[in-house]
Amino acid sequence: MNIKNIITEIEKFDPEVYDRLDSRRTAMQQFAFWGGRLALAAVPFALGGMFKKAYGQSAGSGITAVLNYALTLEYLEAEFYTKGAASGVVPAGTPAVGAINTIRDHENAHVVFLKNTLNAMGTTPVSKPTFDFTAGGAFPDIFTNYDTFLAVAQAFEDTGVRAYKGRAGELISNHAVLTAALQIHSVEARHASHIRQMRKARGANVKPWITGKDTGGIGAAVQANYNGEELTTQAGVDITKFVSANAASESFDEPLTADQVLAIVKPFIV
Amino acid sequence: MENSHPVLPPTGNNEDLLPGKFGRRKFISYCGLVASGVTIAACKKDKDNDNMPPAGSIDLGSGDIGILNYAYALEQLEAAFYIQVIASPYAGITANELALLTDIRDHEVAHREFFKTALGVKAITNLEVNFSAVNFGSRDSVLGTAKAFEDLGVSAYNGAGQLITDPGYLLLAGKIVSVEARHAAYIRDLISNGSFADSTAINASGLDLVNKPADVLTAAKPFLKSVLYAGNLPTV
Incomplete structure (x- = not known):
């Protein structure tokens, strides 16, 4: 790989590349620093980081856009669990009732928190869409069949984790918002872990973490939610050198872009 | 450098992390962000890198x-x-x-x-x-x-x-x-x-x-x- 050529190529399309990289000298110094000190496998990653710094999205409107995106997903989850808890689909008298209520309360708290944050930043929060949790008939028994309910819950939680992860970088300039987003992100992961255990208790072949791009027996309807999770190379480091391929994929959760997430949730929005 | 920063919201599991609690104006001003709303990564300055670790650490x-x-x-x-x-x-x-x-x-x-x-x-x-x-x-x-x-x-x-x-x-x-x-x-x-x-x-x-x-x-x-x-x- 010839780094100088790459930068020269970019210069053809973007004459200001060196300015964006601070200066040619700084850019090359940065590269020399990383190239000299990181393991060779990590070099493409370091270079990517350098370019991301130069071309990374600026803050301002980007932050509120991410918050409104997050709010839309939280509206979806909050209404899903609120309706689910009220529907009687969760077997009465079991620990599942408490668990679903806990998750419901968190998702509703996230809605309030994100709306308050947007208001505090001087931006009007997006309105709640109208949801169809049957996804146009794909899940007709969503609030009458407990297994269907848990399957969709799992897909929502795992996808929520991926959605926050995919856009955290756009919040990097705002410490408080980034930190809060990370605090929501890990709550969604805790939910996902528990929902997966609830499904396992119902006989599903599933673990608290995501193996490869396995849907945990839910199938094609949610495959897009899991595609990409099978990655076993991180920042140029082959994780299968250290652990099995399954463990390598499980040990890192993968992001989804906004477009991928919006395509996934689109059937649920009327 | 960090001594000149206003007090940051406390860390820990509390509700004081976001601007709502202490006002948008103060939120924007902390970290030295400019009032136009354009943010700069300026507050991610490292500490001076020359602090000497104690022997054996x-x-x-x-x-x-x-x-x-x-x-x-x-x-x-x-x-x-x-x-x-x-x-x-x-x-x-x-x-x-x-x-x-x-x-x-x-x-x-x-x-x-x-x-x-x-x-x-x-x-x-x-x-x-x-x-x-x-x-x-x-x-x-x-x-x-x-x-x-x-x-x-x-x-x-x-x-x-x-x-x-x-x-x-x-x-x-x-x-x-x-x-x-x-x-x-x-x-x-x-x-x-x-x-x-x-x-x-x-x-x-x-x-x-x-x-x-x-x-x-x-x-x-x-x-x-x-x-x-x-x-x-x-x-x-």
């Missing part, structure tokens, strides 16, 4: 490398713990518990080796651990320690995000923290089913634990023979 370093070494230190601790858990399983362990705790061991080893490889010559040395307070034959002792480590790990990554300047590193931290959160929820459910995200971890706004490096390292200290020096880590 391990300097985590400065900047993003310091944060990666901080994460590497925590992953070393977790990996060493679960390696011991699997080497001498507690009395009465079920086959399912053994299988999933083995998974967790492998995940922590993967994290540890990832950081070691990515950091290359910038990596800190192998840490010496001290698990004398853990009774590995006791389910309560092992799971109680595991819960403490997993919750601590979640809070550490959540607190470290804002100290990272490179979005690529931030994404990597994000890829790992959600796996730690999955672990934390599972371990908590093993101790008490339904406690995966109870009010000891999640506050009234639905936000998870967050801790700054100094507090995380204080909590980790009793489990380490090696002495870590965090004096050159970036601060907000």
Whole structure:
């Protein structure tokens, strides 16, 4: 790989590349620093980081856009669990009732928190869409069949984790918002872990973490939610050198872009 | 540099992290962000990088490398713990518990080796651990320690995000923290089913634990023979 050529190529399309990289000298110094000190496998990653710094999205409107995106997903989850808890689909008298209520309360708290944050930043929060949790008939028994309910819950939680992860970088300039987003992100992961255990208790072949791009027996309807999770190379480091391929994929959760997430949730929005 | 900053919202599991609590104006002004709303990464300045670690201590370093070494230190601790858990399983362990705790061991080893490889010559040395307070034959002792480590790990990554300047590193931290959160929820459910995200971890706004490096390292200290020096880590 010839780094100088790459930068020269970019210069053809973007004459200001060196300015964006601070200066040619700084850019090359940065590269020399990383190239000299990181393991060779990590070099493409370091270079990517350098370019991301130069071309990374600026803050301002980007932050509120991410918050409104997050709010839309939280509206979806909050209404899903609120309706689910009220529907009687969760077997009465079991620990599942408490668990679903806990998750419901968190998702509703996230809605309030994100709306308050947007208001505090001087931006009007997006309105709640109208949801169809049957996804146009794909899940007709969503609030009458407990297994269907848990399957969709799992897909929502795992996808929520991926959605926050995919856009955290756009919040990097705002410490408080980034930190809060990370605090929501890990709550969604805790939910996902528990929902997966609830499904396992119902006989599903599933673990608290995501193996490869396995849907945990839910199938094609949610495959897009899991595609990409099978990655076993991180920042140029082959994780299968250290652990099995399954463990390598499980040990890192993968992001989804906004477009991928919006395509996934689109059937649920009327 | 940081002495000139207004007081930041306190870290920890509280509701004081966002502007609503102390007004948009003050929020924008902290970190020296300009009032036009254009933000600059200016407040991610490192501390002076010349603080001398005490003799015999391990300097985590400065900047993003310091944060990666901080994460590497925590992953070393977790990996060493679960390696011991699997080497001498507690009395009465079920086959399912053994299988999933083995998974967790492998995940922590993967994290540890990832950081070691990515950091290359910038990596800190192998840490010496001290698990004398853990009774590995006791389910309560092992799971109680595991819960403490997993919750601590979640809070550490959540607190470290804002100290990272490179979005690529931030994404990597994000890829790992959600796996730690999955672990934390599972371990908590093993101790008490339904406690995966109870009010000891999640506050009234639905936000998870967050801790700054100094507090995380204080909590980790009793489990380490090696002495870590965090004096050159970036601060907000």
